[in-house]
Amino acid sequence: MSDTTQQPVKQRPELLLIGIFAIIGLAVLLYFSSQQQQQLRSSASGMDGLDVWLSAEGHDAQSFAGGWTISAETLGLVITPLYDTDLSEARNAPATKEELLLQQDEYDLWLWQIEERAYLAQTMVVLPKWRSGVRLTGLSHPILLVEPERTQDALHLIAGEDIGTVGHIPRPFSDFPYQSPQGDSLTARLYVAQVFEGQGCDPIIGDVGEMILGFCTVDGTGDDILVLSDPDLLNNHGLRLGANARIAETQMPELGPVDWRVDPDADHLLACRFALWSNL
Amino acid sequence: MRLFPLLAVLVLIAPFAVAQDGALTTPEVTPSGEAYLDAISRQGIDSNVAYFDPTAAAPALTTEERLAQVEEPQREAWRWDGSGEAWPFGLAAAIVLIAIIIFFARFGGNIGIMLQPTSDNPHAARRGPRHARTNAADVQLRNLAEITGITDRRAALVALAQNALRKAVTANGLLLRQSWTDREALRRLPADQRHLAALRDLVRASERVQFGGRDVTEPEFAHHVTQITPLFRELAT
Numbered sequence: 001m002s003d004t005t006q007q008p009v010k011q012r013p014e015l016l017l018i019g020i021f022a023i024i025g026l027a028v029l030l031y032f033s034s035q036q037q038q039q040l041r042s043s044a045s046g047m048d049g050l051d052v053w054l055s056a057e058g059h060d061a062q063s064f065a066g067g068w069t070i071s072a073e074t075l076g077l078v079i080t081p082l083y084d085t086d087l088s089e090a091r092n093a094p095a096t097k098e099e100l101l102l103q104q105d106e107y108d109l110w111l112w113q114i115e116e117r118a119y120l121a122q123t124m125v126v127l128p129k130w131r132s133g134v135r136l137t138g139l140s141h142p143i144l145l146v147e148p149e150r151t152q153d154a155l156h157l158i159a160g161e162d163i164g165t166v167g168h169i170p171r172p173f174s175d176f177p178y179q180s181p182q183g184d185s186l187t188a189r190l191y192v193a194q195v196f197e198g199q200g201c202d203p204i205i206g207d208v209g210e211m212i213l214g215f216c217t218v219d220g221t222g223d224d225i226l227v228l229s230d231p232d233l234l235n236n237h238g239l240r241l242g243a244n245a246r247i248a249e250t251q252m253p254e255l256g257p258v259d260w261r262v263d264p265d266a267d268h269l270l271a272c273r274f275a276l277w278s279n280l
Numbered sequence: 281m282r283l284f285p286l287l288a289v290l291v292l293i294a295p296f297a298v299a300q301d302g303a304l305t306t307p308e309v310t311p312s313g314e315a316y317l318d319a320i321s322r323q324g325i326d327s328n329v330a331y332f333d334p335t336a337a338a339p340a341l342t343t344e345e346r347l348a349q350v351e352e353p354q355r356e357a358w359r360w361d362g363s364g365e366a367w368p369f370g371l372a373a374a375i376v377l378i379a380i381i382i383f384f385a386r387f388g389g390n391i392g393i394m395l396q397p398t399s400d401n402p403h404a405a406r407r408g409p410r411h412a413r414t415n416a417a418d419v420q421l422r423n424l425a426e427i428t429g430i431t432d433r434r435a436a437l438v439a440l441a442q443n444a445l446r447k448a449v450t451a452n453g454l455l456l457r458q459s460w461t462d463r464e465a466l467r468r469l470p471a472d473q474r475h476l477a478a479l480r481d482l483v484r485a486s487e488r489v490q491f492g493g494r495d496v497t498e499p500e501f502a503h504h505v506t507q508i509t510p511l512f513r514e515l516a517t
Contacts, residue, residue: 025376052319056319061452133341139332172305239327242310
């Protein structure tokens with residue numbers, strides 16, 4: 001009767017059930033929270049393809065949906081695509097299908113998030129270019145371009161107004177020469193290329209006045225930041241064009257911290273990691 | 281917003297736009313692009329975009345079939361990324377989770393115990409788990425003659441105490457719980473219970489035997505039997 005040793009055995013199934021329910025609940029919440037992002041990241045305007053492509057070429061690339069922290073010391077380069085032209089205000093959700101198609105801001109990102117990343121690791125911001133209509137219809141035309149003034153405002157907020165304007169080249173395809181570190185001449189091809197003036201930046205692709213990718217500085221903090229004005233160089237549909245995929249693959253390892261590149265330990269070279277943060 | 285009129289015009293000229301298929305510019309496939317497409321094949325990544333001549337009219341966006349599959353903007357607006365509309369969902373999910381946890385924490389334990397066979401149902405006892413029946417004398421011996429017939433006086437005294445206690449507890453309308461020690465069961469008996477003194481003596485003697493490893497002399501055993509017999513006799517009727 002006073003067989004107290006049996007009691008804990010009887011309690012266990014209930015505790016187990018509570019644990020299982022809690023885990024299921026958490027999993028459901030996590031699934032739903034990642035679902036919306038997943039749609040964007042694997043769409044034509046997303047950047048999941050870069051992660052797959054770099055991994056396939058033997059580089060250590062990883063895509064982060066956020067939700068957990070990661071040690072900045074393990075990151076060689078953090079790529080942050082902007083799907084938001086207003087880094088200081090919350091976006092307005094579209095109310096109709098037309099508004100959804102012409103939506104310019106897909107996700108809220110804040111200036112402090114970009115500044116923090118630039119402070120912690122070598123960061124590349126990719127400016128917004130396309131409205132939601134491109135990924136939803138699979139068509140692209142200048143009518144679906146994000147207004148350059150809005151993109152420019154976002155760039156000015158990050159890198160200061162002295163950096164200059166943002167604009168588009170109204171040609172179907174523009175070619176930009178690029179010399180790879182191995183000495184190969186490659187061509188970046190962009191549809192209705194989005195360029196920025198890049199005053200005070202070191203050009204990597206393009207030139208001051210008509211720059212695609214350059215080393216710039218964060219306004220106020222003075223941290224280094226890479227600015228890529230045209231996401232089509234690296235996004236899921238843009239990597240098909242020209243030698244964009246080859247450029248991404250040869251150039252990314254060069255953009256990480258210099259210390260890592262000159263490390264005599266060969267194993268260490270391979271340990272370089274690239275991160276693609278689509279959203280915090 | 282200011283593009284609305286433009287979009288309306290586009291919808292109106294949609295048939296003409298379809299007729300201008302020549303406006304589509306197809307980029308040449310390069311070795312680099314091909315290697316990339318190989319790498320992302322079967323990865324669920326959408327890389328297909330049709331590029332239209334930027335100098336020509338725009339394609340009709342709303343007539344595209346793919347648009348039919350687009351979820352309603354209202355659903356698109358309900359995001360989980362912390363924007364204003366997300367909190368009711370988080371709150372609802374949290375309430376459901378907490379309710380489940382409280383339900384199990386509050387009622388789970390009791391259900392487990394209630395499902396055990398009760399002392400007065402020997403058939404349920406046989407169906408019950410064997411480990412719950414650690415002492416054979418506990419359930420099978422019910423009357424005094426059977427207990428006094430046990431030659432091992434130590435086992436007999438323990439059986440006598442447990443049976444007497446069970447009878448007293450059940451007679452008072454209480455459900456005897458397995459988690460109770462003998463003393464706990466004794467404490468739950470009303471103070472005016474007759475034979476309480478005899479029962480208490482018996483339980484203590486039983487404890488000395490069970491946990492103290494004491495021996496039981498014949499006179500001692502006879503004394504307890506005499507003391508507790510009225511209880512057995514009374515509750516048997």
